[in-house]
Amino acid sequence: MSFTKLPSELQIEVFSNLSNKDLKNVRAVSTCCRDNASVWLFRSIIACARYQAMGAFQKISLHPIYREYVKEVVFDATEYDRALAENEHEYQRNVDNHNDLKHTVGWFRHAKFKQYQQLYRDQEAMKDDGILLHTVAKAFEWMPHVHSIVYCARPRHIPIEKKDMRDILPRVFWHMPPRRFSWTTPENGFHHLIGAVALARYTKVREFHVDPYPLDYSQARPDFGFGFKDFLFANPDYLESGKCFFRNLTRVELALTAKTPHSLAPMLLEVSRNMRTLLSEAKELRHLGVRMDLFANLALSSTNHRSSFAHFGLSTEWQKLQSINIEGIHATEDELHGLVHRGRYTLESMEFSRCVLTSGKWSNIVEEVVYGTQIGAFVLNRVNEEYVGDERFATMSSEDAEQWYYEGEVGRNAKGERCFEERPGKSVYAWRNLLTGTA
Template sequence: MAPTDLPAFPLWLESVGRYLMAAGPDPTEWIQSVHALVRSYDFGIHHVIRAIHKTSYSGVREFHVLADDGLDGEPGVSFTMTAFNSLSVQQHRAAAYLFRGLSKLELNFSSCLIAHDETVFSLHHHSGERRQQLAQLAALLKGAKSLTELGLHFSDRPGLLDDIAVFTMFMYQHELEDDPPRCLLTWIGFDTTWPKLRSLTLTGAFTVEDTLVAFIKRHAATLHQVKFNYCCLMVGTWANFVDEAVSRPSIHAFTLNGVHEYATPGEEENITRMEKSTRAELLYRGAIEIDAEGHRYFKSTSTRSVYVTRNDSGSL
């Protein structure tokens, strides 16, 4: 079956893996045609952004790229990191113009395309291209100083949420091989400060404890809501991050949903090599609550306490 015979984009994505298995030992040409198609869809967003810039319209305060399940159950177009690949001067200028005026930004990146990236199939490792994409996104985010709400989601399919942090780690494995390893959040500009930021939601990202704790400290004066869905800590423990959040009364709502650590004391394999059923037992869930005496604490809603790893490893 030729790529042109496939069902309408993006419904065929779920069968990509099966098709590759039958495509022979070197399906490189087919994969390249797929990525060319993906890029053509991703860059459509820049036509919208450039139109806003060309008219000098400065009234856009919210920008949402929704998950590709679309409205009313109708499938939409997947949005991937390739939207930030090799931006022209005009495209970057237009995007920067839009981002500077935003107060709310939500980006849903397609987990399906991340999961079926060339890196996963071990065909080509375009580390330079991927870093360029991250750098472009970082530059835009760093310039968005008016943001009050930020949501970045590296998953658009609920059925893959348990695995999504593993998928993103596969996609950016070159960045993890740096010395010292750099987390996804660092690559996309989370070392900056958004002076008005009140709400942060992340899904499917991998990071390190120091990055998160530093982020909370820098935004202590403004940050009120924090939610992490299915994120992975490469270094450190979620317990230390939780304690930092609990100590900040300005953070009214703090939720962890299905987060986990890369390595677990007592486990021979890291999270990427475990069976899905085993990984499920290591996920943390919970939220900050206030007891009858007015004391803040983290209430775990998972069978595994967020403090288990820290206690088992003896870290402080």
């Protein structure tokens, strides 16, 4: 029997195993294959504050077949910048420092600036007039199987946008900050997204992932990426929307990768309070990942808390939590002891990467996990203590510092007993040698 003669249900099931590139090729075989392969092209769709992309988003949500297959909404959080859209001189300064655009001829440059300016105005109109909020809210009413939302900090485009995107500054590129940059706390697109979920009373979203943008910080806006600005709500209704959104989540993966403008520093305590409020609302949480970068930690240190752990809702007791992965957090031994203790009956997996203990010893955490819990998978990946003896870790040479990074995981010894397995020549107990004077 020819493949094209197979029932549509079977064809759709077969096509589910193909990549998007292959699906596009299959669509050219026949009308039947086109229809049955197309449904899998819309498993994940993009939402953003851009008219063309949202037009496509709306069409998919209204399609009687395609909308049934949408499982994930990817929110493109990148935005056109006001400081560049309102000042052509600043825009052209940045064009001069963009490798692919700096050779653009003068008359064409002005036309592209006007295009950038119009895209910025469209973006703001979509937010100010409620178009983004209500379009996404209606779509959630029509798409019954969306279970995941991804916050994307890198530009994501659909094919029909290619012409508009050509030869204008990328939305996250900012080589030279405008001389009169001032950061405010407007409603951003992410607030509209969670507001739309609440407005639609949609309760089926179970996963929230942040996809950070791997960009050289020297070429990024001060507020790019998912960061503290997203937890600062100009309208208190969005905090309530956030609580509704987090309430049904079973998997949360956050990546705080944003540099923090100095003007935001006085608001960090409010930001911290909102972060704790939202995470503590996730009573159904099974899997949690939190990643912070150096800039986020430096910003939090300005609030007189050496521990960034204190700014999250990580002291919450999640009754159903099965795995936790923490990267880049500064914490005290007592804080991590509390985390281990609260999850001792439910946790199956725990990993710390690039974390710093501002007080206490990692060896004490290891002993509690190995001998005081039944956590099956416990991993330390390049963690350290803030001080080694009387010397600050951050002031050590790279060669010396390398000796004080701890790595290892829980395993079983020859007797079948739980133990902590480490790389040869390194041990979380090495600090004891400093006390005894041994090598």
